[in-house]
Amino acid sequence: MEQNIFISGDEAVAHGVRLSRPNVIAAYPITPQTITVERLSDMVECGDLKAEYMHVESEHSAICATMGASAVGARTFTASSSQGLLYMTEGLHYCSGGRYPVVMMNANRSVALPWSIYGDHRDSLSLLDCGWIQVYVEDAQEALDMTIQAFKIAEHKDVLTPMMVNLDGFILTHTYEMVSIPEQDKVDAFLPPFQTENKMCFENPKNMAFSSQPDDNTEFKYQQNEAMFNAVKVLKQTNKEFAQSFGRDYGDMVEEYRCDDADAILVTLGSVTGTVRVVVDKMRAEGKKVGLLKIRYMRPFPEKEIIATAKKVKAIGVIDKDISFGYEGTVFTNVNSALAKANSTVLKKNYIGGLGGRDITKNEIENMFNELLTGKLKKDGEHVEFFNLKVAIDE
Amino acid sequence: MSNMLDIKKITPKNITDKELFYGHKACAGCGGSLAVRLALKVLGERTYAALPAGCMSAVGFIYPQMAFKNNAIITPFPGVASMASGIEAGAKALGIEDYKTVAFAGDGGTADIGFQALSGMIDRDDNVLYICYDNEAYMNTGIQKSGLTPFGTKTTTTPAGKNLPGSITHKKNLFEIIAAHDIKYAATASIGYPQDFINKVNKAKHIKGATFIHVYASCPTGWGTPTHTSVEIAKEAVDCGLFYLAEYENGEFKLNKNPKEFASAAEYLKKQGRFKHMTEENINEVVAQRDMKWERMRRKWL
Numbered sequence: 119m120e121q122n123i124f125i126s127g128d129e130a131v132a133h134g135v136r137l138s139r140p141n142v143i144a145a146y147p148i149t150p151q152t153i154t155v156e157r158l159s160d161m162v163e164c165g166d167l168k169a170e171y172m173h174v175e176s177e178h179s180a181i182c183a184t185m186g187a188s189a190v191g192a193r194t195f196t197a198s199s200s201q202g203l204l205y206m207t208e209g210l211h212y213c214s215g216g217r218y219p220v221v222m223m224n225a226n227r228s229v230a231l232p233w234s235i236y237g238d239h240r241d242s243l244s245l246l247d248c249g250w251i252q253v254y255v256e257d258a259q260e261a262l263d264m265t266i267q268a269f270k271i272a273e274h275k276d277v278l279t280p281m282m283v284n285l286d287g288f289i290l291t292h293t294y295e296m297v298s299i300p301e302q303d304k305v306d307a308f309l310p311p312f313q314t315e316n317k318m319c320f321e322n323p324k325n326m327a328f329s330s331q332p333d334d335n336t337e338f339k340y341q342q343n344e345a346m347f348n349a350v351k352v353l354k355q356t357n358k359e360f361a362q363s364f365g366r367d368y369g370d371m372v373e374e375y376r377c378d379d380a381d382a383i384l385v386t387l388g389s390v391t392g393t394v395r396v397v398v399d400k401m402r403a404e405g406k407k408v409g410l411l412k413i414r415y416m417r418p419f420p421e422k423e424i425i426a427t428a429k430k431v432k433a434i435g436v437i438d439k440d441i442s443f444g445y446e447g448t449v450f451t452n453v454n455s456a457l458a459k460a461n462s463t464v465l466k467k468n469y470i471g472g473l474g475g476r477d478i479t480k481n482e483i484e485n486m487f488n489e490l491l492t493g494k495l496k497k498d499g500e501h502v503e504f505f506n507l508k509v510a511i512d513e
Numbered sequence: 514m515s516n517m518l519d520i521k522k523i524t525p526k527n528i529t530d531k532e533l534f535y536g537h538k539a540c541a542g543c544g545g546s547l548a549v550r551l552a553l554k555v556l557g558e559r560t561y562a563a564l565p566a567g568c569m570s571a572v573g574f575i576y577p578q579m580a581f582k583n584n585a586i587i588t589p590f591p592g593v594a595s596m597a598s599g600i601e602a603g604a605k606a607l608g609i610e611d612y613k614t615v616a617f618a619g620d621g622g623t624a625d626i627g628f629q630a631l632s633g634m635i636d637r638d639d640n641v642l643y644i645c646y647d648n649e650a651y652m653n654t655g656i657q658k659s660g661l662t663p664f665g666t667k668t669t670t671t672p673a674g675k676n677l678p679g680s681i682t683h684k685k686n687l688f689e690i691i692a693a694h695d696i697k698y699a700a701t702a703s704i705g706y707p708q709d710f711i712n713k714v715n716k717a718k719h720i721k722g723a724t725f726i727h728v729y730a731s732c733p734t735g736w737g738t739p740t741h742t743s744v745e746i747a748k749e750a751v752d753c754g755l756f757y758l759a760e761y762e763n764g765e766f767k768l769n770k771n772p773k774e775f776a777s778a779a780e781y782l783k784k785q786g787r788f789k790h791m792t793e794e795n796i797n798e799v800v801a802q803r804d805m806k807w808e809r810m811r812r813k814w815l
Binding site: 141142144169170172173174175176178179180181182183184185186187188189190191192194208209212318319320323324325326327328329330331334 | 558559561563570571573574575576577579580581582583584585586587588589591592594595596597598599600601602603604605606607609612629630632633636637
């Protein structure tokens with residue numbers, strides 16, 4: 119029997135890691151990731167988790183150590199957030215290029231300056247191009263379940279690409295929910311030990327992480343890109359198998375919620391999805407045709423899925439808890455690029471908010487839907503809006 | 514204690530003929546590659562070697578021509594110690610036995626950019642032998658000053674001219690900084706004294722926990738010396754007292770070589786293009802620094 123316990127998102131991830139039986143954990147503490155590494159330390163201490171827990175002196179060393187362990191065939195886990203994630207950046211590219219399937223939990227947190235320990239998506243979205251699979255979860259249960267799935271996806275021989283499980287700082291990491299903890303033997307059946315040819319061993323010594331010349335480099339990068347596309351099939355299959363074993367189905371790259379006959383939808387990432395879901399239900403009850411498209415994976419990007427949903431609707435709003443200065447939100451850029459390829463003429467708008475931990479309220483979400491339902495933008499040609507802005511803007 | 518291990522001395526007669534590092538593209542007379550080659554002969558085939566971005570990784574891993582016969586991996590520049598620690602943790606967790614993990618990094622990769630990770634590795638007492646081959650500048654990128662570049666060295670970022678005598682800082686005291694971690698075993702060595710070096714490698718090989726060897730390794734390209742004098746010049750550095758052979762073990766320092774009289778430092782310096790510009794005053798400062806260091810070492814370590 120699965121056991122239901124009342125835990126935080128960080129603790130849910132720790133349980134997901136424990137159940138996945140990693141060989142090596144290397145992590146450096148940073149708010150709001152800390153509870154995860156504290157729980158993992160406890161689990162190692164009491165023997166619930168048989169792993170080498172490395173007390174590294176920085177995030178840079180955390181990613182280097184996990185790569186080193188992965189390079190001898192160990193299953194590896196690290197966790198970080200914000201400044202720490204950025205401090206790892208060199209290693210993130212290195213890890214994906216070396217095809218080391220490290221799994222990381224990232225507690226989404228704003229990036230300095232100004233300092234803020236609270237949540238938004240600027241840390242991981244600014245690292246979209248570093249070659250990691252990126253999944254964003256909506257609640258603690260999904261955080262646990264995706265941690266287990268992440269090892270299976272990342273370590274698949276056709277993928278061999280590191281994976282980052284993103285959960286919103288504080289809103290998910292520190293909020294307590296009832297979470298169902300899968301049984302160990304079922305997880306063992308779902309996730310066998312890591313096996314790979316891509317490792318240093320004494321039967322067949324290898325020189326790894328080598329350099330390439332202009333004649334070869336493109337081919338390595340092409341293969342890396344192909345691996346990311348291979349992940350699409352693998353993550354879908356993994357979700358299906360997970361649903362069969364544990365009864366929870368998260369959909370594929372995206373989850374559509376009440377989009378079929380919708381006029382206007384909002385596109386979300388992470389925990390704000392839950393709030394939008396509630397607003398959709400409320401507005402639907404009032405007869406308004408609204409829906410929700412939850413993006414789960416930012417890399418590989420669900421281009422086909424977004425185009426398919428866009429075909430059903432008249433207006434799309436994208437909520438971005440980040441801003442690429444001088445342009446727009448990064449989720450919006452990606453969604454818009456997909457729509458442009460399909461010559462979509464759907465009305466679209468980028469709502470920037472929730473930065474540095476500010477709440478996104480039901481009211482604000484309803485306002486967004488109402489604007490989208492009018493079929494035109496409040497201000498003609500202005501596709502990007504910082505909502506709930508507390509400074510005066512010239513009219 | 515581990516230092517009391519009865520390990521057989523390695524001599525030119527009994528050292529293996531087997532080579533593990535060959536076919537690389539190092540410059541003629543490269544001291545760093547000699548240090549790596551000799552160390553691997555001692556460590557053997559069951560070795561994981563980690564090397565950061567730097568000369569040895571640049572010349573040893575050019576796809577598809579791999580120069581290490583044993584397992585080897587390039588690491589990010591600041592991450593050789595942490596990746597070696599990870600390799601060790603992974604191998605331990607997987608139950609792999611009878612092997613050694615070694616890190617080979619240059620002076621910049623050790624005393625500058627890689628220092629934080631190295632300090633962490635020693636703090637955790639991870640079972641890794643870290644060998645720093647010190648050629649006294651960033652040679653791979655074209656002879657720029659590092660934290661181990663000595664006073665008066667002309668490099669491409671410490672030019673010698675009217676206003677500056679080359680590098681104006683002194684060599685960081687790496688060996689003692691490492692020892693200050695209370696590491697199980699640390700040593701200095703020189704490719705000019707290869708037998709001393711390989712036996713220190715052998716000693717470290719048999720110690721479980723973090724160990725460190727700082728090996729002086731000449732670089733004809735960066736030093737402006739003939740390629741056939743690499744071993745000789747690395748020996749002269751020790752003989753004239755500008756480098757020294759020592760060990761740190763069980764909390765004690767030991768001078769392995771305590772010459773009654775030093776060979777001429779001026780002669781050592783004048784043989785090298787990097788020091789050619791030095792004035793008498795500059796040389797006197799180098800000698801004064803040397804004498805001060807030796808006075809301290811003799812007072813405290815003997």
